[in-house]
Amino acid sequence: MKVEINGNIVEIINATNENVNEYLDFISSLSNDEDNYTLTRYSKIDKDKILEWSKSWGNQTTMILAQTNQVVGFIQLIKGKYFGMERQFHVGEIAYAVRKDFRGKGLIYVIFNELLRAVDVKILTAWVDSRNIRSQRLLQNLGFNRDCEVDSFMWSVKEKNS
Numbered sequence: 001m002k003v004e005i006n007g008n009i010v011e012i013i014n015a016t017n018e019n020v021n022e023y024l025d026f027i028s029s030l031s032n033d034e035d036n037y038t039l040t041r042y043s044k045i046d047k048d049k050i051l052e053w054s055k056s057w058g059n060q061t062t063m064i065l066a067q068t069n070q071v072v073g074f075i076q077l078i079k080g081k082y083f084g085m086e087r088q089f090h091v092g093e094i095a096y097a098v099r100k101d102f103r104g105k106g107l108i109y110v111i112f113n114e115l116l117r118a119v120d121v122k123i124l125t126a127w128v129d130s131r132n133i134r135s136q137r138l139l140q141n142l143g144f145n146r147d148c149e150v151d152s153f154m155w156s157v158k159e160k161n162s
Helices: 017-030 047-056 107-118 133-141
Strands: 002-005 008-014 061-067 071-079 091-098 123-125
Touching: 002 107, 008 071, 008 107, 017 047, 017 061, 017 071, 017 091, 047 061, 061 107, 071 107, 091 107
Parallel strands: 091 123
Antiparallel strands: 002 008, 008 061, 061 071, 071 091
16 A cells, blocks of 8 residues: 655555565664654664564564655554463554654554554554653554553663663
8 A cells, every 4th residue: 555645655565574674774763763762762673683573574463564765664563462372362562663754644543554454453552651642642542541550661771871
């Protein structure tokens, strides 16, 4: 599927491990974004782990990329993360990010909708940094409920070293 976002044609694709290098470039670029709240904020990027994890794309992990000539956003869903697919195949944990110049333009809604069309789950979960107000609003707009707040679950490598 192709959509126009902010004057750019963005292609929405189901990623496979063949797209892992483009994904790695994207998440590496997020490392320098102070408004980034993906795992790259909290820990170093382990390329070998990501390469291994990408082998599950299309199976236990659904990965959807938004790309122009490079990846500008993604959303992923991992089924049955905590108790395994055999026990909780109906539960999925999501994570997502959009490049700074595409934020607030509706791209996240496009890729979220594409994810919902691609998976069959009954419950979606997400962990959101308490400082990430934009993501909290997005999830509320999508009908998510806040179940709890964890005080010290994650930390920022950059902030820890400051």
